[in-house]
Amino acid sequence: MRLTVLGGCGAWPTVQQACSGYLVERDGFRLLIDPGYATFPRLLGHVTPDEVDAVLVSHGHPDxxxxxxxxxxxRALGDTPSSAMPLxxxxxxxxxxxxLDRPGMxxxxxxxxxxxxxxxxxIGPFAVDTWELPHFVPNAGLRLTADGTTLAYTxxxxxxxxxxxxARGADLFLSEATYLYEVPDPGDAPYLLTARGAGRxxxxxxxxxxxxxxxWPGTDAAVAAAVAGKAYGGPVAVATAGLAVAF
Known part of the structure; x- marks a missing residue:
């Protein structure tokens, strides 16, 4: 399995970083997970629109x-329209x-x-297990398995x-980590994670x-990785555009 990060910024994109977006590939099948703000131009650096085989979305927030x-x-308006893509x-x-567009377009x-x-x-070569995890809107935690290899995503x-x-025993655990140590607004605390929590x-x-x-935009990635690493002894990285992980 191979995961390519298109973006990993929470809330809104920055000059350097698109919002959540991940291209997952296995046996030639290309699955796009969470195409958030500004991920489409990054996607085009890896595949053409018609080469995406399916899209999987965790929840309905625009990022x-x-x-x-x-x-x-x-896919619909190009010179050669693509076949219907599963969403x-x-x-x-x-x-x-x-x-967003007129009905039927x-x-x-x-x-x-x-x-x-x-x-x-x-979905294609992937067996997908889902969990309802707490967020402001219905959100699905996703566990993708193919030939004994597992990606877990919150x-x-x-x-x-x-x-x-x-995430139990997953080869790669992709976890939200909006803040470093704690969620500053107590009203948001039941619905967001921290780097420290992700490490735990x-x-x-x-x-x-x-x-x-x-x-969160502006968060120092090295600091976030260090915070998570205090609780977790395995390899820790931060999702930045272009990062590719094979596992």
């Missing part, structure tokens, strides 16, 4: 799905982004396959014992390596 719109436009997302998560470019967090299904989440179940969950799950993502 995780807004750039689905230009991807669908490129997997929690029920209703893509309603807003799919309503992009309908031929996709097939919507909604799921409820907690369900298990397949989407956006607050603290939950299900995170350990999601990675250690409890005995994950093979930890990749932090969704850092």
């Amino acid at each position: 995780h799905c807004a750039d689905l719109n230009p991807l669908l436009r490129a 997997y997302a929690p029920h209703g998560a893509l309603d807003a982004v799919l309503a 992009l309908a031929a470019a996709y097939t919507l396959r909604p799921f409820r967090p907690g369900e298990r299904f397949g 989407g956006d989440t607050g603290p939950s014992p299900d995170i350990v179940r999601l 969950y990675a250690a409890a799950a005995a994950a093979g390596r930890l990749l932090l993502t969704h850092l």
Whole structure:
């Protein structure tokens, strides 16, 4: 399995960093996970729009799905329109982004396959297990397995014992880490994670390596990795555009 980071910035993109977006490849199948703000131009540095085989979205916040719109436009309006691409997302998560254009304009470019967090299904070579993890909107933690290799991804989440179940023994654990030590607003604390918390969950799950993502804009990546590393003894990195991890 190979994961290429398109972006890992939380909330909004910066000059250096797009929001959440990950291209996962196995046996020639290309799965795009969470095409957030500004990820589409980064995607084009790796594949053409018609080479994306499916899209999987953890939840409906625009920093995780807004750039689905230009991807669908490129597939629907290009000189040679592409076949319908499967879109997997929690029920209703893509309603807003799919309503950006006039009704029917992009309908031929996709097939919507909604799921409820907690369900298990397949996408190409991947077996996908999902957990409903706490966030401001319904969010699915995602565990992808292919031929004994596993990627676990939290989407956006607050603290939950299900995170350990999601990440247990995963070769790569991709975890949101919006803040360093604690969530500053107590009202947000049930719905977001920290680098310290991500490290603790990675250690409890005995994950093979930890990749932090969704850092608040301006957060020092080296500091975030160091904070997580105090709780987790395995390899720690931060999701930055262009980073590729084979596992």
